[in-house]
Structure formats: C-alpha cells, structure tokens
Amino acid sequence: MNKNSSNIMALAPNTSNKRKTVCIFGTGDFGRALGYKLIQSGYPVVFGSRSTQTSSLIPKDAEVLSHAEAAQKAAIIIIAIQRQHYDFLIPLAEILRGKVLVDISNNLKINQYPESNAEYLAQLVPGAKVVKAFNTVSAWALQSGTLDASRQVFVCGDDMEAKQMVMDIVRALGLTPLDQGSLLAAQEIENYPLQLFPMWKFPILLSLGLITFFFFYCLIRDVIYPYVYENKDYSFFIAISITNRICPILALILLALVYLPGVLAAIIQLYRGTKYRRFPDWLDKWMLCRKQLGLVALAFASLHVLYTLVIPIRSFVRWRISSQTVSQALNNKTEPLNTTNAWLSDSYLALGILGFFLFVLLGITSLPSVSNNVNWREFRFVQSKLGYLTLVLCTAHTMVYGGKRFLSPSSYRWYLPNAYMLSLIIPCTVLVIKFVLIFPCLDKPLTRIRQGWERKPQYSE
Amino acid sequence: MNKNSSNIMALAPNTSNKRKTVCIFGTGDFGRALGYKLIQSGYPVVFGSRSTQTSSLIPKDAEVLSHAEAAQKAAIIIIAIQRQHYDFLIPLAEILRGKVLVDISNNLKINQYPESNAEYLAQLVPGAKVVKAFNTVSAWALQSGTLDASRQVFVCGDDMEAKQMVMDIVRALGLTPLDQGSLLAAQEIENYPLQLFPMWKFPILLSLGLITFFFFYCLIRDVIYPYVYENKDYSFFIAISITNRICPILALILLALVYLPGVLAAIIQLYRGTKYRRFPDWLDKWMLCRKQLGLVALAFASLHVLYTLVIPIRSFVRWRISSQTVSQALNNKTEPLNTTNAWLSDSYLALGILGFFLFVLLGITSLPSVSNNVNWREFRFVQSKLGYLTLVLCTAHTMVYGGKRFLSPSSYRWYLPNAYMLSLIIPCTVLVIKFVLIFPCLDKPLTRIRQGWERKPQYSE
C-alpha cells in the first residue's frame, strides 16, 4: 500500500465499510416500516414513488425520487408493492438490469396464482436478480421493534451473491435469515405466513372426531340410559363427568398414536429388509406430526388432571358422599376398611400421577430451547425410553382404574362396554408389538437395517 | 497474483486469518476473565498495566506491558478500568489515535453521570474510535463458561468498521452481538444491566395496589363483619380464604387490562381516521407491557387454582362438611340432589378449568423459544383469538360462580357487594366494547385504517 492510497483512505474513511444504499419501491405501510428500520441500522435509504412529494410519514433521512432515479442509486431494490401493480416495472427493465430485486409480497390465499409472486417478478424483469425475503415479517413488528413473533426471515433466490447481500441486510436488522434455496422455494415461502399451524391440523381434526364419538357414546351410557331406565336427570354430567371421561381417553389414544407409526415403520423395514425405500406417504406424514400428536395428548391429560382434582369440590360429589354417610349413620353401621379397594384406588392414582409427571417431562423437553441443549442420544433417550414408560404407566393407570369392573355385567349398559375399555385397544396393540420387537430375533436384524445394512443390496446400474 | 506472492503465502500461511492481537488495559477481575476467554478463542492478548510485573492471576500466554507499549501492539484496546480512572488515557491520546477503544464499564446507579461512560471516553480521547460493549456480561459467567444468563452483548459505536471488529470478537467468544446503533445508545446500554425487570414494574406495582385494596375489602366483609355481628373468630380466613378471593380477582382484572388498551387504540384510530398518528404516551407504554400484565395475571390464576384445589384438605372445610353431615344425620333427614345446584357448580368449575387451560397455553406461547417458531399469523391467532376466548371463559366462570347470589340481599354486608362483583366491571366493559367493534359498520373502516387507509390523507408539503 503506497502513501497515496493511504491518504485517500484518510480522506474518506470507512468507504469500504459504509453500508450501501437500499432503494425501496413503494411508500406503503411495509415499505415505510422497512425504511425506518434500515435507516436505524445505518443504511442510506431512497424511496422510489409515483409522486415524489415527501410525505410526513416517510422517514426524514430518506430521499424520495421517481422510480427510475431511485433505482439508479442502489444495487438492491426492495419491491414493496402489491403483485397486481408489478407491470409498471416492465418499462424500467433496462435500469433494473443486474440489480437485486427483493420481492416481499404476500398473497391473500394459499396458491392464489399459478406461479409465485417472486417468479412472476423474475419473468417480468428478466435481467434482474430476484430474491424472495421478508414476507413473513409484519410491518407492525418491524416498526415497534418488539419482535415477539418470529425473527426468522426465509430467503430464496437463484443468484447466490444477491441472496448473500439480502441475508446480510436481514442480519443487520437483527433478524435471522434462513436460506431456503433457489427461487423455486418462493411458492412455499409465500404460502408459509398464510398457514395456520399446518402440522397441527391432523391431530386437531382427529381429536375433534374422537371427542364427538366419545361424547355421544358417554351421553348414551351415562345420561340417556339412567334417564330411560331409572328416570334420573344426570344431564349435569355433561359439564364435568363426561368431559373427564373423554379427556383421559383421548390422551391415551393420541399418546398411543404417537408410538404406533414407529412400530409400523419397524415392521415395514423388517419386511422389506432395507431402510432405503421410502415409507408410504401416509406413514411419512404421520411420523412428521408425532410431536404435535403428543402435545395434544398432553393437553388432554392436563385437562383430565384438572377435572379429576376438582372432583371433591363438586356440589354433586359432596351431596353423594354426605348422603352415603348419613344413611350409614342412620342404619347404625360402620363399614370396615376394605384393604383391596384401598390398594386399587391408591395404585391407580399413583400410576396416573407418575404417568402424567413423565408426560409433562416429555412436553418440557420438546420445547425448542430445551431440545436445542441436549445431544442426540439424550433426546432419543427421553423421547423413546421415557415415552414408552409414559405409555406403559398411562395404560396401566387405565387398567387398574377399571379394576374389577372389567367383567362385571352391570358395566355393560345396552351391551356397550365402558368407554375406557375402548381406549385401551390401541395402546395395548402398540405395547404388544413393541414387546415382540424387543426380542433379539427381531431386534438384531432391525438394528442392522437401521445402521444401513440391506438384505438385498441395491448397488446396480 | 504472481508467483512471488504465492510463495510468500506458502511461507507464512494463514497470516490473513490469524486473529489479531487484542490489548486489555487493566488487570482487574473483568480484564483477566476477558483475557482468558480471548486466549481460549485464539486471540493473542497483551495487558496494559501500571506495574508490568506479571501476577500469577494473569493468564500465562498473555504479555503484560506498560499502557503505551501494550497499546501499540494492537488495533483494539479494551478499557477494563473504572470511569474514575479514565484520566490516565489523556497523555496516551497520540498513541491511541485511530485505535478502537472498547468501553466495557458499568455504573452503580442508573444515569449516574450526565453523559455515558463511553461518550466521556470518546471526549477524553477524541482521536480514537470508541465502541461500547460487554457491559452486560459478568466476569464470573465469562470465566466459568456457564453462561446461564444472557449471551447477548449489546454493541454500539459511531464507527461502523470498529463496531464490526468488536462484534466479530463477541461472536468468536460464543456470545451474540446485538448492534444498538451509534454511541448515543451507550447511555441506555449502560443502564440496562442496572435495571431490574423494567417492563415488570408497572404490572407489579398495580398488582400490589389492587392486592392491598381487595385485602382490606375482604377483611372487612369476611372477618370483621362476622366478628362484630356474630362474634365469630374467622381470622384464619386470611391464610387461604381471603387470598383465594384476591387471586382470581386480580387475575381477571389484569387479564382484562391486557385487552383494554387494544380496544382503546381501536376507538382512537376510528375517531382519528388514521393509524399514522402516535397514540398518547400512556397508551403506548401500556401496550408495551401487555405481555408482562398477562403473565402476572397468569401467576395469580395459577395461585387461585392451587388455593382452590387444596380446599377439601383444609381442616376448617373438613370440620364444616362433617358437622353438616352429622347434623343431617341427627335430624334424621336426607337432602335430595339439587340438580340446579349441581349444574351451577359443575359448569362454573368447567368454565374455570377451560379458561385456566387456555391461559396456560397463552403463557406457553409467550415463551421466547416457542414464539420464535410460529409465524406472525399463528402468533396473532393465539394471542388475540385465544386470548379473548380466555377472557370470555374467565368472565363467565366468575359470573356463574356468583350464580344466584347476585341479587341476594344477604351478600351485601354493610352495603358492600361481594368482591368478585367489583372484579367483573373491567372485563365486562372490554368484552362489550369488543363486541360492538365486531359489527361490520365499525370493523370494516377499522380494518381499512389498519391497512394504511386514511380518512383525510396527509400527503402535503
């Protein structure tokens, strides 16, 4: 480095480090919010607008020029305009050649147009490098700075360098860029903010279906049957008693459904003798929403716990216990302690408590910040070993709850078994298959298959 | 690149990648801890100190030189010295010209000095580039490596390049740099570690105020009134009964206060016909601490649940139920089941359980790691839709709890209504206003205003 260049450096310090001007087309809500934030982070900002009158709403330090003038001042142009108005960019094509165009638009419906907005933009201005970004961020969140919701900014684009420039800006704004690959990913990224808990859809629909079925099942057994045969009005059972039957049933069934795809996958792998063929599509999808299934199950289990713990406060329960006691007193008889009943009652409560406790542990480890802090082996230990233990405890809890009632004919009203018996079918199936799979004659080949071994290797041309 | 330069590269590989020497002024606690950590991360470290004797406490691989010598060896100098001793830097001004000075100091009180320590440093050594950083990190945390508390390092400074260099070091130490802008932000950054939950102050003070009011209110109604009129000593009600009245009241009022600013803001926006004018200051502040208000409300709701669930274990409750039963038995009468009471009791419990359950869900989604994993639409769905549902359920829970007591004259002791009636005022107001705002004639203009539409546009010069 000779003296001259060093002098130039002294005169214009930091030139190489100064942040490059960013141009924003459109002075709408999001454009302005982004402009404010960029200026705060040290970027010079120039707005491109139809009317070059500066409005009081536009950040003071920003210039407002015509679209063509503004575009010439920056290498990056953020298109804060709705897709319907993209046409106005066509005459600017020559000026936009080689520029980075950032498409931040969102649609109102999933797959509203045949191609994504970003791809449409790339077709309109073929000489520009289009990058999709920022569509998942809300203007309000940008402006207020309280990014309570996601800080993740999904970025995609065909030009690596352009994508890199945009990701640098994202980082400078205090957000987290996530590279999603080429512009083909834009469709998915544009759909993302329109989705409402996509992974939760199946678990929640399934729960609603099961709730409806078991609600009417219990209604028939517990309200209609006594009304018909004993002329008793137990309609108030709907509020707590029946809900508290449905919740544990759903919790147990959903928990079992978390582990069912795992054993099914093991059977398929054993049958095929390889792990390198894709599972059927339904099984793949099922496996991907296991976490959500488990969390919904945990929600029902928690409700069950709350509904159970309020039992002694219920007016009906107090009345029943009090009238039993009064009738005992009037009949002048004291019942001796039934040790078997005490054992059954205490052990089913204890099993339920332990099962719920482990279930909550599983839920806590599935919190993103907790699971980020355990290694792979610990995560598998918790989710698999503790998970099965939870399933065993909860199934045992339900069985011991049944106790002596399983075979008592009085519990079959209108030939309908108690609802909890139905809930035991899936968990018991899962546990039996899992138990069979533990035997060495099946476990050994399965382990080898999972380590990559194949019964009939496929290396062939 | 010619052959020569490539040879030089081969002889001295990595020169461009070697980490640059960092100088630390001051061999105090924090200076040494930082030195250790820097050496671990591959930085050569040189200490500048009054006495150049190496102490056993200074990391072995570090050099200890006089301040002037040490400063010449590095481009970055970390000033690990208290503000009172900054004067000694004045004679070094020439050596420090163009260097990056990192101010890591903290004060003992908020706004202790008129200007921030970093700005004071910049005034003392005008030729240097001052960057504020590291003041939120504790020496102990650095040394032990167990950064249980924050990994966030707030960085600010006027020189972009200098700030970038410091942020690179922060990242190399495994910490997360957060760019806070120019040196003007130093005051705020220096106050930050001195603050104790600043956003929590208002919710907690408000709670304390409300607790005091409702405590004496309930004391008068539930302890003093029976003492005066019936000469009964119910002082033990203070421990559980009165607390369990105060907790749900506070939970409900605070929850309603979370949603009140939202409806107030809607009214203001509708009245003004634009969203581009700032809300009054108190409303802005109120909106920023809604999350904290909600969490305090959740805390009271949880306490209410615990206090309610222990009711049947209370010695007083057992005594009361038992004496009622005994008196029934002695009077030889059995009470029939009151279905209306059973319905009321069960449905108020069920409403409370569902309300609490949704409330806990809201709390979980406000955990940073969970809210980072949902998109903006999901976050709004949970916080707004589920939030209002929670408020409706909790309000209904309180109303059904009241049941037939609303109009019973016996519940007005000394003309004071039951405390829970007072707690219904704010939630009902919020729900009524929200209900009115849902009507299309108000909802449509509001939606348009929130999308940026203005009744009287302000574009003017």
Added chain:
Amino acid sequence: MNKNSSNIMALAPNTSNKRKTVCIFGTGDFGRALGYKLIQSGYPVVFGSRSTQTSSLIPKDAEVLSHAEAAQKAAIIIIAIQRQHYDFLIPLAEILRGKVLVDISNNLKINQYPESNAEYLAQLVPGAKVVKAFNTVSAWALQSGTLDASRQVFVCGDDMEAKQMVMDIVRALGLTPLDQGSLLAAQEIENYPLQLFPMWKFPILLSLGLITFFFFYCLIRDVIYPYVYENKDYSFFIAISITNRICPILALILLALVYLPGVLAAIIQLYRGTKYRRFPDWLDKWMLCRKQLGLVALAFASLHVLYTLVIPIRSFVRWRISSQTVSQALNNKTEPLNTTNAWLSDSYLALGILGFFLFVLLGITSLPSVSNNVNWREFRFVQSKLGYLTLVLCTAHTMVYGGKRFLSPSSYRWYLPNAYMLSLIIPCTVLVIKFVLIFPCLDKPLTRIRQGWERKPQYSE
C-alpha cells in the same frame, strides 16, 4: 483491478461467490445424508468411493469417483468412514496435503481409544488440516430436516482457516457452529454424544440414595410398626402415603443442597481472604450441578403437590372421614371449630402453595430461552433472592406442618423421629449460616473480596 479482469468477471459472474466443491469419502448412511443436505444448500458434491458405480441411493447431482480423483476436486474432504478403515488414507497422503479433512466419526464408548479419532487422523495424514465436526448430528435428523434435537455443531481444529471454512459450511446447512478450540478438544467432542445427561448424574444418584433410605425409614414407622403393635395392614400406604412423605423430604433436602455450596464458598472465601484461589474440586463440581439439583428438587416438589391434591379422592381417606363422621353422629356429639387447628392447617397449606409457586417460577427462569432474555442482575435476583425466599417458605411449610407434633412422644415410634424432622436439618443449617453471613461485619468484607479485594495481595514474582 484493470479492465481485463473486470471483463472476466462480467463473463463469469459470481465465480467468487459460488460455493466450493465438497468431497465426501464414504457412501454410507451419514455420508449420503450430508451429501443431500450439502447439495440442497448449493454446494457441488463429489463422493470418493471404492466402487465408482453410482448407486440409486447417492444423490443424483453428485459425482462418484475414486478416492484419489474425488480428493483432487475439492479443498474440503469429509471423512464419512469409520476409524478402523482410516488406514486407506495413508497412500493418499500426497494428494491430501494441504486439504481440509473433516473428521465426523463417533465411537461406541467413552474414551474408547487412547487418542481421539481426529488426532489419529491427523497423525495418519500429517500434511492435511484436520477439523473435527458434525459428530453430534444424526444422519436421520439431517435427512428429514426436522432437527428437533440439537442444531449445535461442535467444531475444533488447529488450523484457524480450515476451521473457518468448516464453520461456514455448518452455517450454510442451517446449523449452529460452536468453536471449541484446538484439536485437543476432539476427545471431549467425541465423548459428548455418548454422554447421557452428565450433569444430572450426581443429583439423580443422590436422589436414588435418599429415596431408598427414606423409603425404608417410613416403611418401618408407618407400615411395620402398626403391623407389629396394632396388627393393622397398612401396606397400601406404599402407593401414595409413603411416596408423598418421601417426595417433599427430597425436594426440601435437594433445594437446601442447591444453596449449601454457596454458603460454604462464602465461608472459604472469608477464611482465605481472597477469591482468587480455586475452591476444592468437590465444591467446584457441586456448584456446577446446582441447576440440575434444583430442577430435580422441583420435580419432587411437583410430585408432592400432585400426591397431596389427590388425597381427598383416595378411597382410604374417604372411608376414614366417613367413619369419623358416622361415629360422631352415633355418639350424638358435634365438635366445635378448633381455631388453632384451622390456623395451623391453613397456614401450612398457604406456605406450601407460595413456596411451590416461587419454585416453579425459578424453574421457568432456568429455561434457556427465558434466561437468555434477562440481564445478569435480573438472573441473580431471581436465582438468589427468590431462591432463598423459596427455601424459607418451604422450610416454614414443613415446620408448621409439624406443628404441635414436634414434642409429642407418640410421634417417636421405636425412638425414630418423624421423617420430616430429619429433612429439616440441612435447610435449617443453610438458613442459619446465611442469616449469620448477612450481618455487616461479615457481609462487608465478603462483598469486597468478591469485588477482587485481597487480604494479602499476591502480586509478587
């Protein structure tokens, strides 16, 4: 830069930004999964394999060549081969000179070999730059994209530049690189995924020991004693009653053990007059697992709460209350309300609820995502102030629970005091010492020592 070079740039844009080819040795499970992910992230991938037949399992866009040919195409070579087969790299030493070799291997046991796999690789191919990385990531997690478990990739290596290249790849794959220093750290990194909750070992073993002791202690007092003297079968007490004695005892003891090392450290520092001498090893280790101890204590406290809340549902409890009531009715006597008992019962419940509530708060703030969002002062306030308050409340809860039973001779069966009395020893000791340490004559020198002051400074050569 002259005009020519600029023309070349125009013809081949992005060359400098295109991602560099990555070579993977080994077409096994992990190699392929990594290959897929790299291609997705825009890296050209070439596999080095014994057989150059492309298998259907290898990603389509990847080339498969011989090891030697593949190595020449890339600067980074990922060795996805087991340690036993590293020998085949020796003949390739010349080709691998100067290349970056990424060791991703794992062992089956902790410290299986005298030196780490990465160091062994560095010995075999001395001309290459070995970097350890990726061993904590599972192939399945990479492939499925659902990185539920850790996104953290520990990286170590002697060459700063090579390490930087690998860390850039890690980041491009959407994972978080954590620089662990030189290749010496490889042993630890290789052991990491084999460890199962290392910090939890001591708290869990200690709990198991205490559980065993208190189980037999309570069994003797509560089951064997009544069986021997009163011939009553209370064996069902094991399910709930005894468990519910053990859980609170363990919670209290473990909570006290969280704060015991702190007061011991204070005593040692006061005695030594400096904070710059290392604590004994056992104390250091103890202090590092305080968080885990606290969380195990919280688990026991939660179980205690659940076990306590189900008390009124237990068949035995219902029987006991009912028979007491019946016998009262038969004896025609009504007991008056015992206000002292009501006070004792209510206040021990209230203390327990408040203690548990604060305990849960402590647990929530120890969630990584929450503790990352508080500053150092807030974290210390919660963990120290609130922590001691929790300990005080829980100790008081236990004492009031004891109530009048402390001195009653009937509670000493076979000269064994009630189990809860034993549990009070450690918490009371901690609280007494802490109380003494608060006195200014001890607190002042301690604060000065912790700020770096020394009674006998050690600056000497």
